Amino acid sequence: MSRRPSILTLLGDRGGAVFVGVLLAAAVVVPVLNLAVPPSSPFHVPTHTVVLVGKWLTYALLAVALDLVWGYCGILSLGHGAFFALGGYAMGMYLMRQIGPRGVYAHPVLPDFMVFLNWRELPVAWWGFQHFPYAMLMALAVPGLLAFCLGWFAFRSRVTGVYLSIITQAMTYALMLGFFRNNFGFGGNNGLTDFKDILGFSIQAPGTRAALFAVSALALASGFLIARAIVTSKLGKVLVAIRDAESRTRFLGYKVEHYKLFVFVVSAMMAGLAGALYVPQVGIINPSEFAPANSIEAVIWVAVGGRGTLTGAALGAILVNAAKSWFTGVLPELWLFALGALFVLTTLFLPKGLVGTLLGFWPRRWARSHKPGLSASVAQPAE
Amino acid sequence: MDRLTRLIAALALFLGFAGLARAAGLEEALARFAVDSYGETEAAIAEVAATGEPRAAEIIKALAEGRLLAAPDRRVLIRDTHGIIDAVSGRAVSAPPDGLKPVRVNNRVRRAIDSALGGLTLLSQDPAKRLEAAQATFKSRNAAALPALETALRRETEARVKRALAEARAAIVFLAEDQPEADRLAAAAVIAERGDAEAQALLRSLPPQAPQRLREAAERSIAAIENRLALLAQVQNVFYGVSLGSVLLLAAIGLAITFGVMGIINMAHGEMVMLGAYTTFVVQEIIRARAPGLFDASLVVALPLAFLVAGAVGVLIERSVIRFLYGRPLETLLATWGVSLILQQAVRSIFGANNREVGNPSFMSGSFELFGIALTWNRLWIVAFSLSVFVVLLVVMKFTAFGLRMRAVVQNRRMAASMGIRTPWIDALTFGLGSGIAGIAGVALSQIDNVSPNLGQSYIIDSFLVVVFGGVGNLWGTLVGAMTLGIANKILEPFAGAVLGKILLLVFIILFIQKRPRGLFALKGRAVEA
Numbered sequence: 001m002s003r004r005p006s007i008l009t010l011l012g013d014r015g016g017a018v019f020v021g022v023l024l025a026a027a028v029v030v031p032v033l034n035l036a037v038p039p040s041s042p043f044h045v046p047t048h049t050v051v052l053v054g055k056w057l058t059y060a061l062l063a064v065a066l067d068l069v070w071g072y073c074g075i076l077s078l079g080h081g082a083f084f085a086l087g088g089y090a091m092g093m094y095l096m097r098q099i100g101p102r103g104v105y106a107h108p109v110l111p112d113f114m115v116f117l118n119w120r121e122l123p124v125a126w127w128g129f130q131h132f133p134y135a136m137l138m139a140l141a142v143p144g145l146l147a148f149c150l151g152w153f154a155f156r157s158r159v160t161g162v163y164l165s166i167i168t169q170a171m172t173y174a175l176m177l178g179f180f181r182n183n184f185g186f187g188g189n190n191g192l193t194d195f196k197d198i199l200g201f202s203i204q205a206p207g208t209r210a211a212l213f214a215v216s217a218l219a220l221a222s223g224f225l226i227a228r229a230i231v232t233s234k235l236g237k238v239l240v241a242i243r244d245a246e247s248r249t250r251f252l253g254y255k256v257e258h259y260k261l262f263v264f265v266v267s268a269m270m271a272g273l274a275g276a277l278y279v280p281q282v283g284i285i286n287p288s289e290f291a292p293a294n295s296i297e298a299v300i301w302v303a304v305g306g307r308g309t310l311t312g313a314a315l316g317a318i319l320v321n322a323a324k325s326w327f328t329g330v331l332p333e334l335w336l337f338a339l340g341a342l343f344v345l346t347t348l349f350l351p352k353g354l355v356g357t358l359l360g361f362w363p364r365r366w367a368r369s370h371k372p373g374l375s376a377s378v379a380q381p382a383e
Numbered sequence: 384m385d386r387l388t389r390l391i392a393a394l395a396l397f398l399g400f401a402g403l404a405r406a407a408g409l410e411e412a413l414a415r416f417a418v419d420s421y422g423e424t425e426a427a428i429a430e431v432a433a434t435g436e437p438r439a440a441e442i443i444k445a446l447a448e449g450r451l452l453a454a455p456d457r458r459v460l461i462r463d464t465h466g467i468i469d470a471v472s473g474r475a476v477s478a479p480p481d482g483l484k485p486v487r488v489n490n491r492v493r494r495a496i497d498s499a500l501g502g503l504t505l506l507s508q509d510p511a512k513r514l515e516a517a518q519a520t521f522k523s524r525n526a527a528a529l530p531a532l533e534t535a536l537r538r539e540t541e542a543r544v545k546r547a548l549a550e551a552r553a554a555i556v557f558l559a560e561d562q563p564e565a566d567r568l569a570a571a572a573v574i575a576e577r578g579d580a581e582a583q584a585l586l587r588s589l590p591p592q593a594p595q596r597l598r599e600a601a602e603r604s605i606a607a608i609e610n611r612l613a614l615l616a617q618v619q620n621v622f623y624g625v626s627l628g629s630v631l632l633l634a635a636i637g638l639a640i641t642f643g644v645m646g647i648i649n650m651a652h653g654e655m656v657m658l659g660a661y662t663t664f665v666v667q668e669i670i671r672a673r674a675p676g677l678f679d680a681s682l683v684v685a686l687p688l689a690f691l692v693a694g695a696v697g698v699l700i701e702r703s704v705i706r707f708l709y710g711r712p713l714e715t716l717l718a719t720w721g722v723s724l725i726l727q728q729a730v731r732s733i734f735g736a737n738n739r740e741v742g743n744p745s746f747m748s749g750s751f752e753l754f755g756i757a758l759t760w761n762r763l764w765i766v767a768f769s770l771s772v773f774v775v776l777l778v779v780m781k782f783t784a785f786g787l788r789m790r791a792v793v794q795n796r797r798m799a800a801s802m803g804i805r806t807p808w809i810d811a812l813t814f815g816l817g818s819g820i821a822g823i824a825g826v827a828l829s830q831i832d833n834v835s836p837n838l839g840q841s842y843i844i845d846s847f848l849v850v851v852f853g854g855v856g857n858l859w860g861t862l863v864g865a866m867t868l869g870i871a872n873k874i875l876e877p878f879a880g881a882v883l884g885k886i887l888l889l890v891f892i893i894l895f896i897q898k899r900p901r902g903l904f905a906l907k908g909r910a911v912e913a
Contacts, residue, residue: 076713153897162648162712163900166847167893173844174889177882292844296650296720303717336728343721347714348707 015355016228019311020221027217031210047206051281054213056321058278060314061220063301065270067313068227070302072236073263074243076161079150079168080271081295082175083143085285087272089179090142092192092285093126094135095203099196112194113187123185132199139276140269146171147268148261155257155264160246169292176290191286198280209281216277220314223270227310230263239263300339303346306353315355408434413442413470416486417453424486425495432499433534437508440500442470447496452483459486498528505535510544517547521554522581529555550577554585564594571597575604583608619756620873626762628869629769630831632862633824634842635849636773639861640817642850645793645810647705648716651723652846653839654730655818658696659689659825660834661730664739679744682826689822696726697818701811709810723839731836741829765827772823777858779816789813793856848892854902863903868892 030053033045062084069075096111105115109122128134150171154164182188201208230236238259241249250256279285288294298317305316320342327335350357412430415423428446431439442461445451450462451470459470460479467479488496504516505528513535520528532552539545553570556562562570574582586601586608593601634656641649663685670681700722708715743761750759780786791799792809800806825838832838845868853864868888875884896902 076716150893153894157897157900159896159900162716163851163896165648165713165716166851167896170844170848170889170893174886174893177889178886181882293840296717299717300721333728333732336724336731340721340724340728343724344704344718347718347721348704351714 015309015311016224019314020224023217023221023224027214027221030217031214034210034213035206047209050206050213051209052325054209054216054281055278056318057213057216057220058274058281059298059301059321060317061216061223061274061277062271062298063305063313063317064220064223064227064310065267065274066298067302067305067307067310068230068270069264069267070299071307071309071313072231072243073239073260074246075260075264076165076299077168077264077267078165078292078295078299079172080267080298081292082168082172082290083147083268083271084275084278084294084298085172085175085179085287085289086143086146087139087275088279088285088289089186089192089275090129090135090139090272091276091279092195093129093138093186094132095195095198095280096192097126097130098198099194102196103194111187111192113182113190117182125185136276139272143268143272143275144265147265151261151264155260158257169295172290172295173292176287176292179287179290187286189287191284192279193284193286195280195283203280203283212277212281216281219273219277223273224310224314226266226270230266231310235259235262297339300343300346302353304342304350304353306356306359309353309355309359312353312355316353319354409436409439410471413459414457416446416451416459417457419453419484419487421487421489421492424488424492428492428495428499432506432531434506438471438473439506440504441473443496443499445470446486446488447493447500449485449488451486453486454480455482456480498531505531505548506538510541513539513541514544514547517544517551520551521547524554524558524585526555526559529559549573550582557585558589560593564597567594567597568600571600571604575600575607578608578611580612583612615756616877617874620877621870622756622758623762624870624873625866626766626869627873628866629766630828631842631845631849631869632773632865633765633769633827634821635846635853635861635865636769636776636858637817637819637821637824638846639850639853639858640776640820641814642847642855645813645817646712646855647814648712648719649705649814649817650716650720650843651700651726651839652719652818652821653841653843654723654726655693655697655821655839656825656828656842657730657834657836657839658693658726659822660741660829660832660838661734661739661825662689662692662822663826663829664734664741664834667742678742679746681742682744682747682830685826686823689826690819691822693822693825694815694819697821698811698815700818701814705814706807706810723843727836727839734836736836738833738835741834743830747830761830765831768827769824772820773858773862776820780858785809785812848889851896851902852892854904857902857904860902860904 030045030050033043034047034050037044039046062080065083066077066080069077099111101108103112103115105112107115110119114122129138150168153159154167159167178184179186179191180189186192195203197203198208201211231239238249238254241252241254242256242259246256275285275289297320301317301320302313303316304320305314306312320339323338324335327338346353352360409431412427412434415427415430418424424446428443431442442451442459445461452460452462452467454460458480460467460476460483461470463475465475467476467483468474469476504512505520507513507516517532517535520532529552532548532555536545536548536552539548550573553573556566557570557574559567571586574585583605586605589598589601591598634653637655638649638652641647641652663682666685666688667678667681670677670684700719704718704722705715708718747761747764750757752758780790788799788804788809789812791802791804792806792813796806799809828838828842832841849864849868850861852868853860853862871891872884872888875887878884879887
């Protein structure tokens, strides 16, 4: 059965179609409700909500990226926060260069923290970051390159399972230690902040924030579609085969490490994009984004939503972060209890996650279209 | 002299026979102060100083300040803040004789006083004081102290002080241009033997116009000392590394059981360490409140309690969460991470987010010096402690019934079950043992680290790396892994700085795991997937 990758096949099932539809609608409707509807109207969406939900959308993109490697290829990365943060730093460096002479020390080129550290010249790593396209390229390329190097070594020497998890965790931990150092050249523990504008628009303006929201929604939708394209392709089937029986797949003649490397790099670049969109919305990037705890938290978003279901991962990220916002506002003491309980209860009672469990209730209706499902028992038509 | 003899006899009666000779020496010397001639006074200073009496310093000080008085009957007295006292006995004189005159001094006498005062403590009765004086002279290199040094050297009986004196003398002779070259060369050899940074500085301070041979000898010694110091620095780094390694060993050894032997990824392991540290805190608080005298025993009390608390929590976690997740390591990782969040927040809610004060018992505080390396007692205790925990654990694994069953379950669970071993119990107990050892590690770490809810977080990644590096399922691997990482960390630190050293090490381990994915001491097997 030959398949042409039309947009319809990419949407695949009804859930995916609804998901992308909602995102596209939100990308249009929310900015309109925010900017065009007067604050007195009950339909007005306040700017802080726009920013908050925009942030969740970037988290959702990170979750989709993580689901791509974990849910479909069995690679539990505890270092995706590092790719996210690297993308964020690339964007942060662009935004720092845009401040120009408006910084506290009014240096035309050097960001404030470099003047403060008595640096004379811009480090090589910072060259070219005043150009937006270059910075965006780096936001994708640096995480991609790091993932390539790590994956190249790890997958070739068949480091799998928990060992890979520990290595990725050590990687993000090492990066965190590095970025905390002042002489590493990326702002030390204060990180990068005090951004002024992006592409000439003030970063504080409601219009910019609404636009960033729309871009985040579009990025999530396209990230979802790319991931969808990968997992529904023949390559996606090999990935699922690797997840379920790596050795068997290797014995069948597939170059397992190539498949893994490909999906790992794509996922890292997606995470980098998410980070790049995250930073202008929250207005700061600092080394604590590399903290191993952040990466593990991203894993639980995927687990709650349902790994192996891309929509589930995105929904999980949004749900958990909505709960986090609510808890830290109302019962800040209890949030860590709730998060901890979420980890335990999800793994014990909802191994397929919310979406995966819901899909399990209506197996026949969904099985037709939702092919690379979580469990191997879902019927797989022969190619 | 008649009266003097009588006085001596009276004094001898009073002080007892032992003090006779010395007191007499001081008395005779003092008498020369009363002659009222500068030459005699100068000689008297030297004699008083040479007696080495405890009172000699006070007498000479009084002379310098013009408080030393001579009576017409040649008795010598001192004017004190309270009145007149006898120079020899130091007792107050109720009826001072008439015609007291201060002993006069001129510049020459003042020089003699200075040099005598410097040398006096060299002759003190207290060896610690003599040692201190010798070391001070070594630093000051005051040439005027040379005669006093020679005297002291001749008298000295204690080897330690004698060496210090010889070094002080050598320091003066080495720099003195009026000394014969052979003596200065000998002095240079003595200094070189001392071999520390101060000796090096002294050798460096030789003026360039010094004789050729002396300069060459000094340069050779400087180079030798440099080598020695570099070696010492390395030895010190290795000690620090062993100390860090034993901390890592303590933190990782429980993990080596749960992860290495059972294959459970226990992300809450760090929190077991934290529970142990907080147990110590609670024990110390209770002891402080109820029985402050037993404070030194607090750690001994805390050890079994920490083992029980952490072990019980471990068994609880195993029974309630982990047993449902066997065979799904990644899920176990997530669930135990959740448990660790809950435990952290629970401790934060109970004890507060701030660091808690845990005291060092007296036998663990302080430090001592060995070959110029400062070693702290608490580090040494922790090295000894972690090694003994290791040995005990090894014995439990090898020679007890529980250890035997544990190894049987690890090797072949179904066969072990068929032989009548209750594998669920073994699982729970093994996990409890690993957690309990983490609790014990917490007691030790509370002595060198901040006790805060985040205590465990700082060790968990390092511990995992140690276990993975050393090889899973092998306690010896954990020992070697911990020591290697600890020592490598400390040796890298001087070159790369603490943080960069750690990063380099992480990168190294990441590369190492690529090369040997099963660690240093891998269990051999034929499985495609371990």
